Amino acid sequence: MLAKLHRFSSSWTGTIIIVLFIIFFIAQAFVIPSGSMKRTLLIGDHLFVKKFAYGIPTPHIPFLEIPVLPDFNGNGHLISGDGPTRGDIVVFRYPPQPKTHFVKRCIAVGGDTVQVIDKVLYLKPKEGDEYIKANYDTDQIADMNGELWVKNPYRKLHKGIQNDPSITSELLVNFPATTVPDGEYFMMGDNRDHSNDSRFWGSVPYSNIEGTPWFVYFSWDENYEIRWDRIGKFVETLEDDPSYIDKNESLD
Numbered sequence: 353m354l355a356k357l358h359r360f361s362s363s364w365t366g367t368i369i370i371v372l373f374i375i376f377f378i379a380q381a382f383v384i385p386s387g388s389m390k391r392t393l394l395i396g397d398h399l400f401v402k403k404f405a406y407g408i409p410t411p412h413i414p415f416l417e418i419p420v421l422p423d424f425n426g427n428g429h430l431i432s433g434d435g436p437t438r439g440d441i442v443v444f445r446y447p448p449q450p451k452t453h454f455v456k457r458c459i460a461v462g463g464d465t466v467q468v469i470d471k472v473l474y475l476k477p478k479e480g481d482e483y484i485k486a487n488y489d490t491d492q493i494a495d496m497n498g499e500l501w502v503k504n505p506y507r508k509l510h511k512g513i514q515n516d517p518s519i520t521s522e523l524l525v526n527f528p529a530t531t532v533p534d535g536e537y538f539m540m541g542d543n544r545d546h547s548n549d550s551r552f553w554g555s556v557p558y559s560n561i562e563g564t565p566w567f568v569y570f571s572w573d574e575n576y577e578i579r580w581d582r583i584g585k586f587v588e589t590l591e592d593d594p595s596y597i598d599k600n601e602s603l604d
Contacts, residue, residue, distance in 0.1 A: 375413035376420070378403055379566060382443060382453065388541030388548065389455060391597045392441070392512030397582065398570040401443045405564040407433025417451040428559030435558050436537050437461065439506055441587060444539070445560040448553055455565060456539035456549050457513075458508065460532045467501075468527035468551075469516050471544070474501040512542045512597050519545035526553065527551050537561070571590075 379400040393399075403409065408431040425432055428445075435448040436442045436458040446452040460466045463478030468489045474494065477483055481500045484493055494503045507513050518524075524545050532538045536555035541547025551558065567586045571579040582590065590596040 372411075375414060376403070377408055380414070380563075382455070382565070384455065387546055388543050388544075389441070389457075390512070390543040391514060392457075392489075392510065392542045393455065393565065393587070394571065394579070394582075395574065396415045396579070397568050399568045400566045401563040402566040403563045404433075406435055406558075407431050408433050409562050423559075426559075428557075428561070433537070435461065435561060438464075438475075438562075439509065439549050441561045442537070442539065442556075443504075443565060444537075444556050445562060445582065447540075447556060447560060450560065453562065454539070454548075456541050456547070457506065457510070458537045459540045460538035462532050462534035462536050464538070465529055465531045465540055466527075467529040468525070471525055472506055473506075473540075473544075475505045476501050509526070510542065510591055511594055514543060516545040517544075521545075523551060580594075 364381040380403055380559050382399055382401045384395055384397040386401070387395055409429050410423050411430065412418060413420060422431065424430065437459060438461060440458045442458050443453055443455045444494065446454045457587075458476060459473065461478070465476040465478075467474050474496070484500045484502055487504050488505065490501065492503050492505065492508075494501045530538075530554050536557050538550045538555045540549045540551065565587045567584065568590070569584070571582040573579060582596065585596070
């Protein structure tokens with residue numbers, strides 16, 4: 353039996369099937385193409401996406417992005433699972449162009465309300481005031497017209513989040529209070545003022561969710577100089593260790 357498995361895995365057919373199985377169900381390569389997630393993820397980071405983080409998305413042929421199987425469940429997933437939680441970094445299909453993949457941070461889930469005032473993000477979790485009091489520090493809680501909101505709920509934990517003081521576009525400075533529809537997720541880039549995200553095109557349905565960044569297998573900068581210190585690092589490590597947050601990166 354083992355000999356047969358070895359011969360199969362050593363054949364061209366076996367190799368292709370194994371590679372496709374990994375890509376479809378376990379991990380798929382992804383390259384950070386823009387600066388919307390600086391300073392957490394940098395342009396030129398090559399990473400693997402954990403495909404099974406939120407269920408198993410319907411497999412697509414790489415590059416062509418043609419589905420291999422029908423959408424049996426009607427939610428873009430072969431096997432359904434729990435969706436992203438607040439604060440997760442998520443790889444998803446860009447709703448206006450589903451063949452294009454984006455990576456952003458989930459800052460609100462279905463039922464939550466979000467708004468931005470003077471570039472400060474405010475979150476009103478769907479669980480209500482008692483949840484806010486129990487789960488957030490006093491300096492994060494803001495009373496606005498008798499309603500409790502969480503002020504900048506992710507900056508303490510995720511040090512890569514930043515704003516660019518030179519950007520004064522009204523939509524980026526102020527964003528009206530918006531409630532996220534059930535089963536959808538509001539995404540924003542950590543490089544808040546240089547991010548094409550849910551503020552512009554709306555929330556992301558579960559059917560578009562593909563997975564979460566896993567670990568960096570290669571990284572180089574715009575001058576093609578290899579960032580050796582990022583290779584092999586899990587995304588959680590890059591977020592938790594301040595030495596990996598490159599404070600000298602330009603904001604744009």
